[in-house]
Amino acid sequence: MTHPKEILERHDINAKKSLGQNFLYDEAILARIADAADVNDADDVLEVGPGLGSLTKELARRANRVVAVELDDRMIPILEGELSGFENLKIVHQDILKIRPEDEFARSQSYKVVANVPYYITGAILRHLLQTEVQPSCMVLTVQKDVAERMTASPGKMSLMAVSTQFYGRVRMAFNLSAGSFYPKPKIASSVVKIDVDRRPEGAKSVTDDKLFFRIAKVGFSQKRKQLLNNFKGLGLEKSAVSTWCEAAGIDGKRRAETLSIDDWVSLYQTFPSN
Numbered sequence: 189m190t191h192p193k194e195i196l197e198r199h200d201i202n203a204k205k206s207l208g209q210n211f212l213y214d215e216a217i218l219a220r221i222a223d224a225a226d227v228n229d230a231d232d233v234l235e236v237g238p239g240l241g242s243l244t245k246e247l248a249r250r251a252n253r254v255v256a257v258e259l260d261d262r263m264i265p266i267l268e269g270e271l272s273g274f275e276n277l278k279i280v281h282q283d284i285l286k287i288r289p290e291d292e293f294a295r296s297q298s299y300k301v302v303a304n305v306p307y308y309i310t311g312a313i314l315r316h317l318l319q320t321e322v323q324p325s326c327m328v329l330t331v332q333k334d335v336a337e338r339m340t341a342s343p344g345k346m347s348l349m350a351v352s353t354q355f356y357g358r359v360r361m362a363f364n365l366s367a368g369s370f371y372p373k374p375k376i377a378s379s380v381v382k383i384d385v386d387r388r389p390e391g392a393k394s395v396t397d398d399k400l401f402f403r404i405a406k407v408g409f410s411q412k413r414k415q416l417l418n419n420f421k422g423l424g425l426e427k428s429a430v431s432t433w434c435e436a437a438g439i440d441g442k443r444r445a446e447t448l449s450i451d452d453w454v455s456l457y458q459t460f461p462s463n
Contacts, residue, residue: 208306236303336379417441
């Protein structure tokens with residue numbers, strides 16, 4: 189495999205820190221990422237941020253079809269040149285947040301997402317792809333290790349990101365990555381996380397108003413050190429009404445948001461006074 193430094197020098201460009209560009213080039217790691225997504229010749233794959241195309245090539249070798257969405261216009265001619273031999277590949281020059289999955293994948297069509305995601309946009313990408321009607325069956329994401337730990341946290345260390353991710357599927361840490369697998373080497377550790385969207389928690393499936401569910405969760409996490417009784421007043425409820433609501437949900441109002449499970453949040457949603 190050609191080293192990313194050589195490709196960049198050939199095209200007289202540099203990696204952009206503003207886009208979080210650290211290019212994976214370890215062939216064994218690229219194969220492990222494709223394995224984590226269990227990509228095979230029956231799969232359609234949406235890749236976010238293909239960069240220089242190293243992972244794209246691995247995915248295109250295995251998948252039925254790959255749609256690779258790249259924001260940086262400097263990468264497009266590189267991708268088109270490096271990957272010209274793959275007829276099952278579509279390269280899209282666009283911001284992933286402006287892509288409608290339903291425009292690329294039919295409503296009845298299952299697809300998988302593979303992405304090397306910069307920290308600054310991780311949450312936005314998750315919300316954009318998981319809150320759409322045409323959801324992927326799974327997502328395999330390369331993220332900062334601390335973000336991976338937040339996404340996979342259990343009650344006691346939950347965050348709004350953990351709730352926002354685990355609400356949509358089973359989340360697990362696949363493996364960690366060394367900085368030497370990237371060029372340029374990042375200063376922070378990275379991990380690969382898998383979200384099995386087709387294994388969404390049963391309780392979450394009963395939620396019909398995602399906006400209300402996340403409004404409740406967001407207010408619950410608004411001041412992490414405060415008890416739910418205090419934070420939930422931000423929903424426009426009197427303290428007595430909050431107490432009655434929490435009691436109906438089977439939740440001790442003196443608890444903090446980080447201690448609640450997905451099922452606890454679902455219970456709060458189901459018993460919310462205006463629901």
